Amino acid sequence: MGVKGFVEGGIASIVAGCSTHPIDLVKVRMQLQGESVTPNPAAVQNLRPALSFHPNSAAGSVRIPTPPPAPPVRVGPIAVGVRIVQQEGMAGLFSGVSATVLRQTLYSTTRMGLYDILKQKWTDPNTGNMPLTRKITAGLIAGAIGAAVGNPADVAMVRMQADGRLPMAQRRNYTSVVDALTRMSRQEGIRSLWRGSSMTINRAMLVTASQLASYDQIKETILEKGVMKDGLGTHVTASFAAGFVASVASNPVDVIKTRVMNMKVEPGSPPPYNGAIDCALKTVRSEGPFALYKGFLPTISRQGPFTVMLFVTLEQVRKLLKDF
Helix, strand or coil: CHHHHHHHHHHHHHHHHHHCHHHHHHHHHHHCCCCCCCCCCCCEEEECCCCCCCCCCCCCCEEEECCCCCCCCCCCHHHHHHHHHHHHCHHHHHCCHHHHHHHHHHHHHHHHHHHHHHHHHHCCCCCCCCCHHHHHHHHHHHHHHHHHHHHHHHHHHHHHHHHHHCCHHHCCCCCCHHHHHHHHHHHHCHHHHHCCHHHHHHHHHHHHHHHHHHHHHHHHHHHHHCCCCCCHHHHHHHHHHHHHHHHHHHHHHHHHHHHHHHCCCCCCCCCCCCCHHHHHHHHHHHHCHHHHHCCHHHHHHHHHHHHHHHHHHHHHHHHHCCCC
16 A cells, blocks of 8 residues: 555656646746856956056056956746747757656655655544644655655756756756766765755755645645535645645745755865855845745746646546555
């Protein structure tokens, strides 16, 4: 019975992940907007006067501070999507889809299966109900374990999705998720596969707890109140509401996770961020607190359809596999 939950959750997650991958790609690109290396304020230009008796001497030089680069122009999700198609073609909307498949296979299959097991164990056998607090706890546990398992695929997915925004000379040009994981391990070490894992786990705990718990709770409330019968309408309503809750809860963590995973560490140079907290502080300091909700529109645009696809597919798969 436990294995069945993993299979059902895995199938539903892969279908939902592939269906909404282009929206997720736009979200990642938007979350990276405005990110730049802070210019060195001490950087200056040395200019000699037109008449100088000692051309090799720095004396008499006029030191003019190098002006900081102009801030990048930020655009909305539609413009980001159009730009991706113009620069990378329609196939660009599915950059990193192989990593999405692997991520859903590892991360979502694990979290959905574990949540199902905990749900069966913690449901009151007499009433058939499970308190909301237990649902949230089950989601936190399942999300944490699932994220730890799927983090390497998550890093690869973020990098493959973000690659198209870089200049040609700086692109990583991973050919597949296997190539990404192999090159990361060889060039940056095995530990790089778990870069940003603390943020991934935190985000997964928030998403799983808010998404799965709220779906079950909202669905049960709709059925108990007699608002709708158990069918497609109830599944869509409960899943879209769950997607909204999950988006609000997870977006700030998602922005930081994306930036930490995508950062490029040059040999001999300090990393742009010294962890998640440092990334959060630098982001808020340079771009303001609302930067943590950067990409929220594509997040809810993706999380809503993703959650609907996830639970609608899950309910149908359960019907197909009910006799197994």
